[in-house]
Amino acid sequence: MNTLPAWARRHLAALRALLVFTVICGVLYPLAVTAVAQAPGLRHRADGSRVNADGRNAGSALIGQKFTDAHGDPLKQYFQSRPSAAGGGYDPTASGASNLGPEDVVDTLPDPALVKAGRPDPNARQSLLTQVCVRSMAIGAREGVDGSRPYCTGGGVGAVLSVIGPRDASGAVVHPARVVSVNEACPATPFLATYRGVKVECRAFGEDVDAGRITPVRGGTPARPAVPSDAVTASGSGLDPHITPAYASLQAERVARARGLSAGRVGALIDRHTAGRALGFMGEPAVNVLQLNIDLDRTAPYRG
Template identity: 60%
Template sequence: MRLPSWLSAHLAALRALLVLTVLLGVAYPLALVAAGRIPGLADRADGSLVEVDGRTVGSTLIGQSFTDADGNPVPRYFQSRPSAAGDGYDPTATGASNLGPESVVDTIAADPARSTPSLLTRVCARSRAVGDLNGVDGRRPYCTADGVGAVLAVFRADGLTGPVSRVVSVNQTAPATPFVTTWQGVPVEVAQPGEDYVAAGGLITPVRGDAPDTPAVPADAVTASGSGLDPHISPGYAEIQVARVARERGADPAAVRRLVAAHTTGRTLGFLGAPAVNVLALNLALDERFPVR
């Protein structure tokens, strides 16, 4: 007996569902699991986890912070780059800040908890903190001495032309002192919380300052990676940390540099990417070679 066309169509769809469920829902996942058990691939399939004395301490593929309970850097360890993933290196919230080079003006609210620093201020604050921690010059172009973006809102009598009538350091609030006293003969004010100086007609003017052209603190020390999970830092960032780590561990800086070199990978295929230092692997090697007693 010939089945009705509607019933035949439903049965064909059911057969296709069953076949695809077996192939893609059972056979394919099992094949991937089996491939992950191949010698040499098993560790990577499990997340490239690192164990010390039977305890998992991290992954070579996912970065982590080396800070104390209050979020302060632990001086005896090399520090990772900043992370915008959740509260920092959160694999469930991987991502970037999505702030671009035009983010130079902070949002300063009356409630400090609702204020949002610009990308420029974040970079300035991080550079100052890294410089202080490692005893190097943390100054950067377009940054104030107190670690915010050196940006003025310049108001003119006739809009974009005419004499300057008012100047505001938009990223500094009381009791801070303006990073420049006057601008074109006009006294500089600090910003007032809640004020929008751009909407009010101020011309946003970043001020370079006298910082060196090439900052001592490298870019990866002050910017987060796109994923927020980068386990590596640049050799340049590692180098400015060597003296601090050696001092804290009572080690020879030359010996610490040799460990850094041993945990530095070169460019992929010799020309892709840049040399990088795996921070977790380096810090574990330090604990083994120069334990803190």
């Protein structure tokens, strides 16, 4: 005869259920999944798709990484990955995007007093547009091509105006009274001298430009910039290990020159590590940067 009170029986039943489901869900199920993952054809992916070079683990074929020196500068003998917004860059524990959208075009300018003192301003922030412009100019200089692109100034910031004046019912400024280049801090010379007959001013520190209509200016740059879009924008995960064949081709001459190779030989290596569209129709062709760089080290070690 069970002499336990009702409350004790309920707690004992709950404890038995907890132990049973702990064994099933916490022990047996993970072991079963692990066993299946070690089956032929799955083991490499389940173990992280690790890539070995000279007997050491060089990274994962599924996660991008930097190819820079101790100062963070790109190494000329290697192909460079696309930017990453995951943590400090390609951090799988902080996978994610910058969450900045196409309307993020106004910078928060640094305090000129801190700049003069050589100190960073923690409140300063580059807009997504300026980040793209800065990256494009830097890559253009590195690869020896024109790094300009639409909506960027010649100085490499977002070409954006605040047009101040009375507006009509649609919100358009009817007669501009002032025009401010919002991403060019005084005493800079604005990228445009005048806009609709009004002199363009540089932006004073702390000036509120939201009073005007924010107006990006496309400029006269080519519709298709020399620097591809994946070279200046991060992927949604921040971990993308691939670049487009166009970005790889842009870097080929620099890598060939650094390693003393012909452009044709480097092009053949790019082709070898270019994967086609998934199932023949999904996505775009892509080049795995890590595997390409490892192949370069094996076939033509850098002697610099």
